[in-house]
Amino acid sequence: PIKILLIDNSLDQTGASKALLQTIEAIPPERFEFIFLFPENSKCVDIVRSNGYQVYELGFIEISKRIKDLLLYFPRLYSNARKIRKLVRQQGIGIVHVNDLYNMTGIVTKRITGLKLVTHVRRMPESFPSSIYKIWARMHLKHADHVVAVSEANKNALPPNNKTSVVYDPLPEEEKLSKYTARPLLQK
Numbered sequence: 220p221i222k223i224l225l226i227d228n229s230l231d232q233t234g235a236s237k238a239l240l241q242t243i244e245a246i247p248p249e250r251f252e253f254i255f256l257f258p259e260n261s262k263c264v265d266i267v268r269s270n271g272y273q274v275y276e277l278g279f280i281e282i283s284k285r286i287k288d289l290l291l292y293f294p295r296l297y298s299n300a301r302k303i304r305k306l307v308r309q310q311g312i313g314i315v316h317v318n319d320l321y322n323m324t325g326i327v328t329k330r331i332t333g334l335k336l337v338t339h340v341r342r343m344p345e346s347f348p349s350s351i352y353k354i355w356a357r358m359h360l361k362h363a364d365h366v367v368a369v370s371e372a373n374k375n376a377l378p379p380n381n382k383t384s385v386v387y388d389p390l391p392e393e394e395k396l397s398k399y400t401a402r403p404l405l406q407k
Contacts, residue, residue, distance in 0.1 A: 220248065220249055220250055220251050220252045221250070221251050221252070221313045221314060222251075222252045222253075222254060222310055222311055222312045222313055222314075223251055223252070223253050223254070223312070223313070223314045223315075223316055224254050224255075224256055224303070224306070224307065224310075224312045224314070224315050224316065225239065225243075225253055225254070225255050225256065225316045225318070226256045226303075226315065226316065226317045226318065226322060226324050226325060226328075227239065227255065227256070227257055227261075227263065227317075227318040227322075228257075228258055228279055228281065228318065228319075228321075228322050229257065229258075229261060229263050229318070230258055230260070230261050230262065230263075231261070231262045231263070232262055232263050232266055234388070235318055235319070235339075235341050235388075236263050236266075236318075238369075238388035238389060239318065239339075240266075240267065240270060241389050242386075242388070242389055244270070245389070253272055254272070254273045254274075254275070254310060254312065255267050255272055255273070255274045255275070256274075256275045256276070256277060256303070256306075257274065257275075257276055257277075258276065258277065258278070258279040259276045259277065259278050259279075260276075261276065264276060275306060277299050277302060277303075278295065278299070279295070279299065279324070280292050280295045280296075281321075282321070296323055296324060296327055297327060299324055299327075300324060300327040300328045300330075300331055301331070303315075303324065303328045303332075304328065304331050304332050307328075307332055307334060312334065313334065313335065314334060314335045314336075314337060315328050315329060315332075315334050315335070315336050315337070316336075316337040316338075316339065317336070317337070317338050317339065318339050318341065319338075319339060319340060319341050319342055320338065320340055320342070320352070320355040320356055320359055321342075321347070321355060322338075323355075323358070325338060325362075325363070326358055326359065326362045326363075329362055329363075330362070335364045335365075336362060336363045336364055336365075337363060337364065337365045337366070337367060338359040338363040338365075338366045338367070339366075339367045339369070340359075340366060340367065340368045340369065340373045340374075340377065340383075341369050341373065341388075342373075343372065343373065343376060344356075344376045353378075356376075356377050356378060357378065360377065360378060360380050360382060360383075363382060364382070365382055365383075365384070366380070366382045366383040366384075367383070367384060367385075367386050368383050368384070368385050368386075369385070369386065369387060369388050370385065370387065371385055373385075
């Protein structure tokens with residue numbers, strides 16, 4: 220099977236991480252083997268491991284308004300890409316898949332490994348400052364071999380291209396919600 224490294228920056232289980240796990244569980248294991256990479260201390264690690272997948276952790280830094288994060292972002296991005304290159308060689312990974320446009324790790328990894336890159340687009344442009352979204356979208360469209368959008372709206376928000384296809388997230392089989400007790404709005 221082809222080994223795919225799924226890189227997800229989620230610190231907690233999100234709709235995206237749930238949908239990704241549900242999607243890959245529907246794929247016959249003789250075709251693909253999935254290996255996950257999460258940030259250190261992500262709550263997703265134990266959940267994914269309990270589903271029988273191999274999981275690695277790295278110290279990601281997300282871009283933020285904090286000066287320290289901005290100063291450390293690019294050095295950490297390249298350091299992580301070098302660590303991923305080592306993992307790719309050890310595991311025989313053939314494809315890198317990143318969860319959303321803001322995840323630049325896949326682009327840098329592709330540049331130093333030459334592996335195929337798939338970018339999954341989940342968030343709409345309104346989630347980010349428009350100038351940053353446009354830069355991220357152009358970079359992924361330039362470097363990714365394929366872009367997967369979770370809706371026609373996501374696809375249409377990207378610049379016109381022939382790399383993007385729509386693959387809808389599956390509906391959850393069950394949702395575990397905390398118990399909620401309704402209170403009347405008006406009390407007598």
